[in-house]
Amino acid sequence: MLARTRTFAIQGIDAVPVDVEIDIHRGLPAFSLVGLPDPAVRESRERVRAAIVNSGFEFPLKRITASLAPADLRKAGPGFDLAIAAAILCASEQIPVEPLELWWLAGELALDGSIRSLPGVLAMAERAALSGSGIAVAAANAGEAGLVEGAVVASLRSLSDLAALARGELEPLPPAPPSVPPAAVDLPDMADLRGQAALRNALEVAAAGGHGLLVTGPPGAGKSLAARRLPSILPPLTRAEAIEVTRIASVAGRPPPDGTLCGRPFRAPHHTISPAGLVGGGSPPRAGEITLAHRGVLFLDELGEFGRTALEALRQPLEEGFVTIARARGTVTMPARFQIVAAANPCPCGHGEDSPRCRCRPDQIRAFEARLSGALADRFDLSIAVDQPTAEELAGDPGESSAAIAARVAEARERAASRLGPGRANASMTEPELTLHAEPDDEGSEALAAGHASFGLSGRGWSRVLKVARTCADLDGSDAVGRRHIDRALSMRRRTKE
Amino acid sequence: MSRGACPSCLSRALLLSGLAAHIEKSVDGRAGERARDLLALSDEELAAAVAPNRAGQALGKARDRAAHDTVLAALEATGCWSTCPHAPSFPAAFAALGASGPRALFGAGARIGLTTLDPGRAATIVGSRRAGPYGREVAHELARLLAGAGIDVISGMALGVDSAAHEGALAGGGRTVAILGAGAERPYPRSRRHLYERIRTGGMAISELPPGSPTFRWMFPARNRLMAALAEVTVVVEAAERSGSLITAEMAIESGRQVGAVPGPVNSWRSSGCNKLLAEGAAVIRDARDVLELLLGPGASMTVEGGRNLDEREREALEAVEGGAATAGAVAVATGLESGMVQAALGALERAGYVRSGPTGRYSRTALGHPG
Numbered sequence: 129m130l131a132r133t134r135t136f137a138i139q140g141i142d143a144v145p146v147d148v149e150i151d152i153h154r155g156l157p158a159f160s161l162v163g164l165p166d167p168a169v170r171e172s173r174e175r176v177r178a179a180i181v182n183s184g185f186e187f188p189l190k191r192i193t194a195s196l197a198p199a200d201l202r203k204a205g206p207g208f209d210l211a212i213a214a215a216i217l218c219a220s221e222q223i224p225v226e227p228l229e230l231w232w233l234a235g236e237l238a239l240d241g242s243i244r245s246l247p248g249v250l251a252m253a254e255r256a257a258l259s260g261s262g263i264a265v266a267a268a269n270a271g272e273a274g275l276v277e278g279a280v281v282a283s284l285r286s287l288s289d290l291a292a293l294a295r296g297e298l299e300p301l302p303p304a305p306p307s308v309p310p311a312a313v314d315l316p317d318m319a320d321l322r323g324q325a326a327l328r329n330a331l332e333v334a335a336a337g338g339h340g341l342l343v344t345g346p347p348g349a350g351k352s353l354a355a356r357r358l359p360s361i362l363p364p365l366t367r368a369e370a371i372e373v374t375r376i377a378s379v380a381g382r383p384p385p386d387g388t389l390c391g392r393p394f395r396a397p398h399h400t401i402s403p404a405g406l407v408g409g410g411s412p413p414r415a416g417e418i419t420l421a422h423r424g425v426l427f428l429d430e431l432g433e434f435g436r437t438a439l440e441a442l443r444q445p446l447e448e449g450f451v452t453i454a455r456a457r458g459t460v461t462m463p464a465r466f467q468i469v470a471a472a473n474p475c476p477c478g479h480g481e482d483s484p485r486c487r488c489r490p491d492q493i494r495a496f497e498a499r500l501s502g503a504l505a506d507r508f509d510l511s512i513a514v515d516q517p518t519a520e521e522l523a524g525d526p527g528e529s530s531a532a533i534a535a536r537v538a539e540a541r542e543r544a545a546s547r548l549g550p551g552r553a554n555a556s557m558t559e560p561e562l563t564l565h566a567e568p569d570d571e572g573s574e575a576l577a578a579g580h581a582s583f584g585l586s587g588r589g590w591s592r593v594l595k596v597a598r599t600c601a602d603l604d605g606s607d608a609v610g611r612r613h614i615d616r617a618l619s620m621r622r623r624t625k626e
Numbered sequence: 627m628s629r630g631a632c633p634s635c636l637s638r639a640l641l642l643s644g645l646a647a648h649i650e651k652s653v654d655g656r657a658g659e660r661a662r663d664l665l666a667l668s669d670e671e672l673a674a675a676v677a678p679n680r681a682g683q684a685l686g687k688a689r690d691r692a693a694h695d696t697v698l699a700a701l702e703a704t705g706c707w708s709t710c711p712h713a714p715s716f717p718a719a720f721a722a723l724g725a726s727g728p729r730a731l732f733g734a735g736a737r738i739g740l741t742t743l744d745p746g747r748a749a750t751i752v753g754s755r756r757a758g759p760y761g762r763e764v765a766h767e768l769a770r771l772l773a774g775a776g777i778d779v780i781s782g783m784a785l786g787v788d789s790a791a792h793e794g795a796l797a798g799g800g801r802t803v804a805i806l807g808a809g810a811e812r813p814y815p816r817s818r819r820h821l822y823e824r825i826r827t828g829g830m831a832i833s834e835l836p837p838g839s840p841t842f843r844w845m846f847p848a849r850n851r852l853m854a855a856l857a858e859v860t861v862v863v864e865a866a867e868r869s870g871s872l873i874t875a876e877m878a879i880e881s882g883r884q885v886g887a888v889p890g891p892v893n894s895w896r897s898s899g900c901n902k903l904l905a906e907g908a909a910v911i912r913d914a915r916d917v918l919e920l921l922l923g924p925g926a927s928m929t930v931e932g933g934r935n936l937d938e939r940e941r942e943a944l945e946a947v948e949g950g951a952a953t954a955g956a957v958a959v960a961t962g963l964e965s966g967m968v969q970a971a972l973g974a975l976e977r978a979g980y981v982r983s984g985p986t987g988r989y990s991r992t993a994l995g996h997p998g
Contacts, residue, residue, distance in 0.1 A: 323955070323959070324955055325954075325955060325958045325959075325964075325965035325968075326953065326954035326955035326957075326958055326965045326968065326969065327955060328965070329954075329965040329966060329969065344986040344987060344988075345953075472986075474986045474988065480952070480986070480988060481758050481759065481984070482758050482759050482760070482952055482984075482988060482990060484891070484893055484894045484895060484896070486758075489756060490755060490756055490785050490786060491785075497985045497986075500985070500986075501985060511986075511987050512953070512954060512987050513952065513953045513954075513983075513986050513987035513988040513989075514953055514955055515952070515953050515955060515956050518959060520959075521959065575974070575977065578977050578978075579973075579976075579977040582976060582977050582978075582979055583976075583977075600966075611970075611974075612966075612970045613970075614973070615969070615970040615971070615972075615973030615974045615977070616966060616969040616970045616973055617973070618973035618976065618977065619954060619969040619970070619972040619973035619976070619983075620969060620987075623983060623984070623985050623986075623987060
């Protein structure tokens with residue numbers, strides 16, 4: 129007897145349909161599984177056998193062949209358990225076949241027949257909704273699947289529920305009301321950053337224009353503290369963006385609590401991370417930190433310590449907003465549109481060359497600076513130096529809260545979007561757009577020309593200064609880019625040899 | 627082509643090069659004095675003192691090589707010249723060193739310049755290899771303005787103050803002379819090779835040692851005596867208490883020259899050597915004018931550069947940077963100004979040349995004078 133059920137495999141952050149075919153023949157009892165299964169999939173056989181028996185069904189003592197199609201796609205993980213068990217029950221005529229043809233099935237089986245949750249269910253539910261069929265998942269996954277508009281979701285606690293579904297005795301869940309992305313209230317607040325006016329300012333400019341920011345300063349200056357507060361001043365995600373982020377989190381096995389949506393992610397990989405860990409890789413291809421940071425912030429602490437290959441791998445995604453991982457069987461593309469913030473010490477000992485406490489040798493300092501300036505030199509529109517906060521600053525009033533800053537940022541972003549198009553920020557301006565929107569007024573142009581000799585900036589360097597000046601003008605509510613905005617942008621420029 | 631160094635002086639130079647390792651062993655710690663004493667000895671005495679078992683061999687070898695023109699061929703190949711006290715082009719300034727003066731000199735750059743080296747129109751600028759932004763800035767500006775006033779800038783092409791001084795002199799359109807511890811035909815340290823090339827064009831690189839000499843530590847304080855002798859004034863810009871540049875200052879005093887020092891923050895280890903010199907009576911050097919007064923007598927004037935006028939906020943921000951604030955945040959705290967205004971002020975100040983920012987974005991004051 130032959131039976132077939134449908135399920136999904138996760139590739140990158142997408143759900144790919146997989147057919148489970150079961151063939152049961154007379155012969156010596158055996159259970160073989162084909163379709164490039166990984167060890168977890170091979171172990172499905174044990175889980176399925178125990179689950180079926182413990183749910184009160186019969187496990188056919190015949191020759192069983194399971195095929196997971198397409199045959200040349202590597203299968204990984206325990207997510208096929210449910211579909212395999214269902215197909216066996218159908219093939220052995222213990223549950224009716226036709227009703228299950230309307231359902232995608234996804235879940236891991238426990239030995240007692242109960243159904244366990246899986247990563248990536250949101251992606252699966254999206255695909256299911258597109259196909260017009262419903263999806264049956266573990267109860268723990270049902271809330272997540274329900275986030276998808278138009279999804280028909282059946283919540284199963286055990287194989288008995290599956291049988292009920294097949295017999296038409298189980299109703300799908302009612303559609304959930306569309307949920308809202310979480311408010312910024314739960315994020316770390318800028319009020320925690322005391323003093324450090326220039327750093328707060330730089331964060332505000334970075335948020336308003338989507339500019340990459342490099343903060344250089346001694347340990348204890350608050351660089352990491354500040355970076356972690358950037359998500360709280362960024363505008364809230366749109367629903368579509370929130371679904372995107374939640375989908376990625378779900379695939380990574382880190383979904384938010386049942387039925388809620390994620391806010392902007394904040395990722396801070398350690399500097400020992402490999403290129404594959406940073407941008408994605410492995411076989412089957414898995415999302416890297418930049419995809420986990422999609423629509424959010426990627427924070428690189430100790431920028432100079434990151435491996436050069438890892439940083440080079442960031443270049444293209446920073447430019448394009450996605451990453452492509454090529455494999456023999458085809459390419460996998462994953463989104464990676466993030467804002468980058470990095471922190472670095474000013475010299476190997478951390479104090480900075482001009483401090484009396486610095487004892488670094490000149491060659492150590494030069495080598496350190498060379499490493500730092502080679503690291504994504506042209507990706508940071510903003511670069512500022514900070515000191516450790518003084519005692520007065522720490523004892524003083526808390527700074528402005530995120531809510532107030534976020535309001536200004538949102539307004540500035542709106543001005544930019546009205547010029548460039550929805551969702552676009554100043555950092556992404558092309559040269560023609562710069563000419564159109566960021567030309568300084570007379571005073572500003574004078575300032576630029578005067579600065580030309582002093583600064584030795586390349587053409588690209590000047591473009592970056594203009595982008596930042598445009599953002600400063602937006603924050604000021606000014607249509608024109610004036611001398612003040614140019615000067616501010618100059619004081620925050622990235623100073624490297626290009 | 628006029629005469630180079632005579633065979634006897636050439637042989638002396640080759641002896642120094644050949645016995646370099648032995649001299650290093652003999653010098654043991656007090657490099658300044660010992661090296662100078664050894665260099666005052668005759669060839670035979672020197673060989674006997676540092677390599678008693680091989681003296682005869684070493685002497686013979688040096689004389690052979692001098693006779694066989696191999697050195698001269700090497701000189702020609704690298705575009706270098708040689709001279710010695712027996713030649714008319716030898717700088718008279720070295721007579722001040724007496725018995726420990728150099729014999730053969732090897733050099734790169736326009737040889738004719740040797741005849742115009744006048745200690746009364748030259749200043750030696752030395753300082754720490756580990757100088758910070760302050761030391762480098764001051765050395766650069768001193769050299770630049772002195773060179774602009776027609777004063778030769780002498781230094782040792784080391785990292786830090788020396789390099790900044792050479793750069794400044796070249797930027798000022800004047801002449802600079804580098805006295806090298808190794809041979810004159812190649813840059814040492816190697817990282818200075820671009821500077822070395824420009825010094826060859828805009829001045830001279832001179833050494834007491836023949837091309838191809840190995841490099842030993844005793845050669846550096848040894849060359850310091852040459853630097854001290856070539857200029858009437860030696861200025862120490864930024865030196866810690868144990869800096870080799872203090873040896874140069876000592877040698878200047880012993881040769882009857884004048885010593886000046888640039889003061890620095892009293893809590894900075896970088897300036898502790900300079901401040902000590904000042905406490906012991908060295909002349910205070912605040913700017914190029916102070917150096918010119920030492921060289922040319924009181925009242926030596928020169929135009930001092932000033933920049934454009936500043937508005938109220940820019941002035942306050944500039945004062946904050948002068949007071950040690952190196953970041954926008956620190957300037958904001960010092961002035962109480964709003965951070966956006968501080969950033970704009972710093973950008974404007976940097977445009978106008980009053981401050982400069984390093985690779986990490988930390989600000990420091992340049993030597994550009996206040997307007998009016």
